[in-house]
Amino acid sequence: MSYTFQFGEVLRYWPLLVQGAINTLVFSVIAMVAGLAIGVVGASCRISSSRVLRAIAGAYVEVVRNTPLLVQLFLFYFGLPALGLRLSTSQAAILALTFNTGAYSTEIVRAGIESIHRSQIEASTSLGISRLQTFLHVVLPQGLERVYPALASQFVLMMLASSVVSAIGAEELTAYGNRIQSENFRAMEVFFVCAAVYLGLTYLMRVLLAAVAYVAFPRRRALGSV
Amino acid sequence: MAIVNLSGVRKSYGALTVLRDVSLAVERGAVVALVGRSGSGKSTLLRCINGLEPIDGGEVVVDGRRVEQNEASLRQLRQEIGIVFQSYNLFPHLTVERNVTLALSLVKKMSAQEGRAVAEKVLSQVGLREKMAAYPEQLSGGQQQRVAIARSLAMQPKLMLFDEVTSALDPELKEEVLKVMEGLAREGMTMILVTHEMDFARRVADQVVFMHQGRIHEQGPPSRLFAEPETPEFRQFIASTLN
Numbered sequence: 168m169s170y171t172f173q174f175g176e177v178l179r180y181w182p183l184l185v186q187g188a189i190n191t192l193v194f195s196v197i198a199m200v201a202g203l204a205i206g207v208v209g210a211s212c213r214i215s216s217s218r219v220l221r222a223i224a225g226a227y228v229e230v231v232r233n234t235p236l237l238v239q240l241f242l243f244y245f246g247l248p249a250l251g252l253r254l255s256t257s258q259a260a261i262l263a264l265t266f267n268t269g270a271y272s273t274e275i276v277r278a279g280i281e282s283i284h285r286s287q288i289e290a291s292t293s294l295g296i297s298r299l300q301t302f303l304h305v306v307l308p309q310g311l312e313r314v315y316p317a318l319a320s321q322f323v324l325m326m327l328a329s330s331v332v333s334a335i336g337a338e339e340l341t342a343y344g345n346r347i348q349s350e351n352f353r354a355m356e357v358f359f360v361c362a363a364v365y366l367g368l369t370y371l372m373r374v375l376l377a378a379v380a381y382v383a384f385p386r387r388r389a390l391g392s393v
Numbered sequence: 394m395a396i397v398n399l400s401g402v403r404k405s406y407g408a409l410t411v412l413r414d415v416s417l418a419v420e421r422g423a424v425v426a427l428v429g430r431s432g433s434g435k436s437t438l439l440r441c442i443n444g445l446e447p448i449d450g451g452e453v454v455v456d457g458r459r460v461e462q463n464e465a466s467l468r469q470l471r472q473e474i475g476i477v478f479q480s481y482n483l484f485p486h487l488t489v490e491r492n493v494t495l496a497l498s499l500v501k502k503m504s505a506q507e508g509r510a511v512a513e514k515v516l517s518q519v520g521l522r523e524k525m526a527a528y529p530e531q532l533s534g535g536q537q538q539r540v541a542i543a544r545s546l547a548m549q550p551k552l553m554l555f556d557e558v559t560s561a562l563d564p565e566l567k568e569e570v571l572k573v574m575e576g577l578a579r580e581g582m583t584m585i586l587v588t589h590e591m592d593f594a595r596r597v598a599d600q601v602v603f604m605h606q607g608r609i610h611e612q613g614p615p616s617r618l619f620a621e622p623e624t625p626e627f628r629q630f631i632a633s634t635l636n
Contacts, residue, residue: 286478286480286482287482287484289445289478289482290478290482290483290484290541291484291495291496292467292468292471293443293445293471293474293475293476294471294472294495294496294500294544294545294548295468295469295471295472295496295500295548296468296495296496296499296500297464297468297499298464300499304495304499305484305495308486309484309485309486312486384486386485386486386487386528389488389528390528390530390531
C-alpha cells in the first residue's frame with residue numbers, strides 16, 4: 168500500500184467546506200427549533216383527551232419513526248411536485264429534517280410531560296391556575312428540563328443524519344465534499360476532512376445546547392448541575 | 394352562617410365506598426380537625442371541599458357556592474380556598490419567590506412588583522423571608538412546608554385546608570410548621586385539617602371530627618370529646634394514638 172495523502176488538494180477548497188459546514192449547521196438549527204415546536208404540540212396531542220388528536224399524533228410518530236429518513240426526503244423532494252408543490256433542495260432538506268425530528272421530539276417531550284407527578288397539577292390548579300397555564304408554567308418546563316439530555320442527543324444525531332440530504336444535492340457539507348472529490352478524485356482525503364468537520368460541528372452543537380440549557384433552566388444553574 | 398356545608402356527601406372508587414352520607418358544617422373562623430385511621434375517608438373528604446375529588450352524591454357548598462366539576466367554577470372556588478399537602482408539592486423548577494407569586498401573576502394578574510411585596514409579606518409570616526431566592530430542594534422539609542403555606546396564604550383565601558401536612562416531617566420540623574398553623578388559627582383563619590397530631594387538635598381545634606369507615610362517627614369540642622369519648626371506636630383510636 169503506497170498511498171500518498173495529499174490534503175492540500177482538499178484544503179484548497181476550504182471556502183466550499185466552510186460554506187457546507189455553515190449550511191449543515193443552519194439546516195440543523197432550523198430543524199431543531201421547528202422540530203422541538205412540533206414535539207411540544209405533538210406531545211400535547213398525544214396526551215390530549217381528544218381521541219382524534221391522539222390518533223393523528225400517534226400515526227405521525229409511528230410513520231416517521233418506522234420509515235427511512237432518505238425515503239421521507241425523496242417524498243418531499245420528488246413526490247410533492249406531483250401534487251404541484253415544487254421545493255428547492257434546501258427547502259426539501261429542511262422540511263424533511265424538521266418532519267423527522269418533530270416525531271422523535273414528540274416522543275421525548277411526551278415522556279417528559281408524563282413523568283411529572285399529578286400532585287404538581289393538583290397544587291397548581293388548587294391555586295386557581297387554569298389547566299392550560301398549569302401545562303405551560305408547571306408541567307412543560309419541568310418535563311423539558313427532565314428530558315433535555317435526551318433531546319440534545321437527538322438533535323446531535325439529527326445533525327449527523329442530515330448528511331443524507333446530499334442525496335438530493337442539498338447544499339451542505341457532504342454534498343460539497345462529493346462535489347470536491349468528483350473534481351480532484353481525492354475521496355479519502357475529502358471525506359476524512361468532512362468527518363473532521365462533522366466532529367467539530369458536533370462539539371459546537373453540544374456547546375450551543377449547553378448554553379441553551381444554561382439560559383432555559385435557571386434552577387440547574389443555581390444548583391450547579393449544568 | 395357556615396362557610397363550608399357538606400350534606401349527604403357520598404363517594405366511592407369503583408366498589409370501594411369511601412364516604413357514606415357525610416354531613417358537616419364549618420363556621421367562619423373555626424378550626425376543625427378531622428381525625429381517624431388511615432382509610433377512614435378523612436383526606437378524601439378534605440379534597441372534596443375544593444373539588445379535587447368529584448363526589449358521587451350529596452352537595453358541597455363553600456361560601457354560599459355549590460362546588461361543581463367544571464373548570465370555570467372550580468377556578469373561581471379555588472381562589473378562595475388554600476390547600477396544603479403532605480408532600481408540600483412546591484414547584485421544584487421555580488424559586489421560593491416565584492412559587493408564591495406564580496398564581497398571583499397568572500390568576501390575580503398582579504405585576505411583578507406587587508407580587509414581590511405579597512411574597513415578602515407572607516414569607517415573613519412563616520419566617521422564611523430570607524429564602525426568597527432559594528429553590529425548594531435547597532430547603533428542609535419543614536421550610537418547604539412553610540413555603541407551601543405561604544403560597545396558599547398569598548391568595549388571601551377565606552378557608553385553608555391542611556392534608557396531613559406534618560406527616561412527612563421529623564418531630565422538630567413538625568413543631569415549626571405547627572407553630573405557623575397555630576398562628577394562623579389565632580388570627581382567625583378558618584381551617585380544616587386532617588391530622589394525626591392529637592395534641593395539636595386538642596390544643597388548637599374548636600371542633601374535632603372522628604371519621605370511621607367513611608362516616609362521621611363522633612364529633613364535638615376537643616375538651617369533651619377527648620375526655621369522654623362516646624363510642625368504643627373513638628376510645629380505641631385515642632388509645633392507639635397515645636403510644
